[in-house]
Amino acid sequence: MVSFIGGGSSAPETVLDETTELSGFWSVIVLNDPVNLMSYVSMIFKRVLGMSTSKAEKHMREVHELGRSVVWIGEREKAETYLYQLHEWHLNAILEKNEST
Amino acid sequence: MNRLEFRLDTKSVLPLLEHVKPLMEQLAIDLATPNVSPDNDELMSDFWSKDLLTSQRKDIAAIAELFDDEFLDTGSATVDEEDADLVLRGCAAVRLKIRERSLEAFSDEALESGELDIEDFNRDQRIGYAAYALFASMQELIISQLEL
Numbered sequence: 001m002v003s004f005i006g007g008g009s010s011a012p013e014t015v016l017d018e019t020t021e022l023s024g025f026w027s028v029i030v031l032n033d034p035v036n037l038m039s040y041v042s043m044i045f046k047r048v049l050g051m052s053t054s055k056a057e058k059h060m061r062e063v064h065e066l067g068r069s070v071v072w073i074g075e076r077e078k079a080e081t082y083l084y085q086l087h088e089w090h091l092n093a094i095l096e097k098n099e100s101t
Numbered sequence: 102m103n104r105l106e107f108r109l110d111t112k113s114v115l116p117l118l119e120h121v122k123p124l125m126e127q128l129a130i131d132l133a134t135p136n137v138s139p140d141n142d143e144l145m146s147d148f149w150s151k152d153l154l155t156s157q158r159k160d161i162a163a164i165a166e167l168f169d170d171e172f173l174d175t176g177s178a179t180v181d182e183e184d185a186d187l188v189l190r191g192c193a194a195v196r197l198k199i200r201e202r203s204l205e206a207f208s209d210e211a212l213e214s215g216e217l218d219i220e221d222f223n224r225d226q227r228i229g230y231a232a233y234a235l236f237a238s239m240q241e242l243i244i245s246q247l248e249l
Binding site (some may be wrong): 033034035036037039040043064079080083084087088089090091092093094095 | 133134135136139140149152153156157189190193194196197200209210212213237240241244245247248
């Protein structure tokens with residue numbers, strides 16, 4: 001958030017609010033789709049997110065059975081990088097602000 | 102995996118390739134999934150989609166190369182290790198498009214479980230489903246080789 005403080009004839013002073021909308025932690029969430037294979041989804045979790053086989057399969061099953069799985073939580077910039085990579089692999093994925101952290 | 106070779110009956114596969122050809126052309130223009138940028142900024146969203154489309158075009162080009170004229174002559178399609186990711190992603194994009202174009206009449210649950218009565222399919226659905234299964238089999242084979 002940017003606020004401008006008036007100062008007569010002098011140039012406006014810019015004050016940056018450190019708690020911007022994008023600060024804090026973000027969840028990368030993969031949503032279920034009926035097309036992509038379970039083995040394909042697990043492989044992507046391992047490749048993109050560096051998960052172990054058992055962790056990748058756990059998240060894959062969550063996507064399949066619950067319709068979604070939080071696969072990563074962290075800062076916005078890295079979350080966007082992961083999101084882009086998951087989109088590149090044609091997975092249905094979104095970002096959500098993590099309110100619990 | 103250094104190189105994986107698929108040997109297919111061209112006579113059986115040709116109608117499936119003809120079915121997916123216009124879908125592949127469409128995939129040069131439209132993204133396979135409705136994924137959007139997390140950014141509300143229009144310019145950033147545009148960059149996001151354009152970059153994804155550039156990436157997707159490479160995936161589709163890898164599939165087109167796999168089933169080129171040489172394949173039609175020999176029935177042999179080879180995937181080199183360095184192209185495996187492109188082919189895997191290309192297969193996913195094609196399958197997503199087949200689902201949207203030819204298999205839209207079926208519920209997600211039916212498609213996921215595979216509990217479909219092929220006897221009830223019309224011609225377009227039958228060929229679409231065969232192509233859908235072919236590209237899935239290719240993905241399964243490539244993944245199994247990559248994970249050895």
